[in-house]
Amino acid sequence: MSEEKIVFTPQEAELVEKLKNRTYLDPRYDAAFKALLNDEAALVSFLNGVLHLAEKERIVKVEIRNPELNILFPETKSFRFDIRATTESGYGINVEMQKVSPTNFTERILLQHSAFVIQSKYEYDKKYKELFPLEPTEEQRAEREARRYDFPPTYAIWVCDFKIARQKGYHDVWSISNGEGLTVTEKIKYIMLDLSQFTKSEGSLENDEDRWLYLIKNAGQAESLPNFDDEVFADALRRIFVGNANKQLLKDQVNNMMTDDEHLDFIAYHTVEAKRKGHAEGHAEGLAEGRAEGRAEGRAEGRAEGLAEGCSSTLDAVREAGASDELMTRIKEILAGKEKLV
Known part of the structure; x- marks a missing residue:
């Protein structure tokens, strides 16, 4: 929609005027969160930070995907992710900013990730099935069997602006484990980031995970923020600078702040x-x-x-x-x- 056609309601206009008294949009709301991270360079930096990957496993490239999924149950159930991406090695990534803890929060995470796994499996199989011959060889049949229930690794990253129950520290990883606590698959992981427990000051930030969480937590109230002499961070801050925000971003932001x-x-x-x-x-x-x-x-x-x-x-x-x-x-x-x- 063109800028000229975007009209603010009286309530939206009032909130926009309040936003103009701030330096940055608050990334703890979805619109600004997406503006901050829905960029390939920023997302690569963020993922490498929060996933704690070894140097040889670090992500180099991601493809940002359509964030909306439609799953038939048989009725259509729509899931709108904040950010959905695929890495160059085929890993599926979902990044979510959660401002308020909903009722049955754990169940919400599992339900959404189930849809994500199903979609990832569909995309994983689609191209392969299109090329599968009508009269397969023995080797091709063997490959089809190997892929039948296989799916790519899918990681969900939840940035939460509230205390996550039973979590000690601001970074935790949930995985599927057996009765002895042993992880049974590395293909599903939930990285849980608790902003209420992230209390580091600017001078105590140690790595990119710390730097991104510091910006997300503090941008909404800060008059100025460091760019850490890094152009990726500098570009990200420019995207949430109130003076740079177009009318659509402002409208989306104030609607996130209103009661729906x-x-x-x-x-x-x-x-x-x-x-x-x-x-x-x-x-x-x-x-x-x-x-x-x-x-x-x-x-x-x-x-x-x-x-x-x-x-x-x-x-x-x-x-x-x-x-x-x-x-x-x-x-x-x-x-x-x-x-x-x-």
């Missing part, structure tokens, strides 16, 4: 949980106080106190999940009855 259906579902889930927990605790406390004091006021006071405690504990959980200040404000208003969830 996924955010509304997130709010609804935690609002319902707060009320359920509060009513349950309040009912128990109210009955106890009512029996002890023999008056209705005890039951009412107990229910009120329980609701307040339930709301408070749920807000703590939402905050730990990485909810933005805007989401936190809206949840508080809903719980207080000042706003309805629509």
Whole structure:
């Protein structure tokens, strides 16, 4: 769409004006994250950093692919990845920026990666099947058998702006292992990067992984950032510099910052949980106080106190999940009855 045809709604225009007071777009939102890394040189640098590859295994080239997958279940289920790429050696790479921890986060990772593996298998087989002869030789049949259930290595990299449960440190690797903890395949890996545990200052950055995570975590609030005397980093910073952003990038960024259906579902889930927990605790406390004091006021006071405690504990959980200040404000208003969830 041409720049002239892009129109901001009043809410979008208000957020755009706020963005213009900042130096960089915040890469913890999808639009700026893609602008930062959806470039071959930047992605190669980022992958070599976070995958901790040995020198002889370092990635030299990647092909950035269509990020949207459609899988039939039999109904079509669409998956839109932040960044999807294939390395020169055939590895499938998916890079995701996750601002808020959704309900059933682990299941979400597994479901999305299952679709990624299926797509990678389809692409792996497609060209081979097109060239397979109608009357294969014994060697060709043997090769087909070897490929029947084979698929390329697929790695998912999740950059999370919240505390990942049961993770110690900002970098962890999930893999498929047996009951003794031994890895049974190297073809599926999940690299989990926890920004809440990444606390390094500019002066303590040691490698490219540190440098990329530092930019991702701090760009949204920083007045200036280092380019580390590296043109790849310098180009990446130019792509998220607010003064360079075109209208489409600004529109995408502010829409990421606004409440969409996924955010509304997130709010609804935690609002319902707060009320359920509060009513349950309040009912128990109210009955106890009512029996002890023999008056209705005890039951009412107990229910009120329980609701307040339930709301408070749920807000703590939402905050730990990485909810933005805007989401936190809206949840508080809903719980207080000042706003309805629509």
